[in-house]
Amino acid sequence: MRLGTREQRNQQVVRRAIAALNQKDLDLFFSYHTEDTTSHEVYFPEPLPRGTFRSFLDSFLRAYPDTHIETRNMIAEGDTVVVENVMSATFTHDLGETKATGRSFTTREAVVFELADGKIKATRIYQDQKTIEEQQGVR
DSSP states (O other): OOOOOHHHHHHHHHHHHHHHHHTTOHHHHHHTEEEEEEEEOTTOSSOEEHHHHHHHHHHHHHHSTTOEEEEEEEEEETTEEEEEEEEEEEOOSOBTTBOOOOOEEEEEEEEEEEEETTEEEEEEEEEOHHHHHHHHTOO
């Protein structure tokens, strides 16, 4: 049985990973990633290795428990998948030294996924951090 093109399979992996994140299921989310996966976040100067990426997401989802990601567009070429998302969340618990404000944010983001052998090897996330901070009242 043919499962579709490589691009279609890669898009399905990304869709499933995003769905797992919306479910707050980090075990399932990371099952779609390679062991040496990295995440390039606007908040950090260096790429995050898998363990640090997971710790960051765990802290983020505790601080923003209603986080939701809605995919608006997705394109794929070979082992690269690019997604346009709208992300929303409410800052209800402290995140590190930043005190929760109880305020919500909504932002558009672009995410580039690089896959290898059907798993996510690298993620590059582009967001307007200034707008998020302003909506949160933390600037």
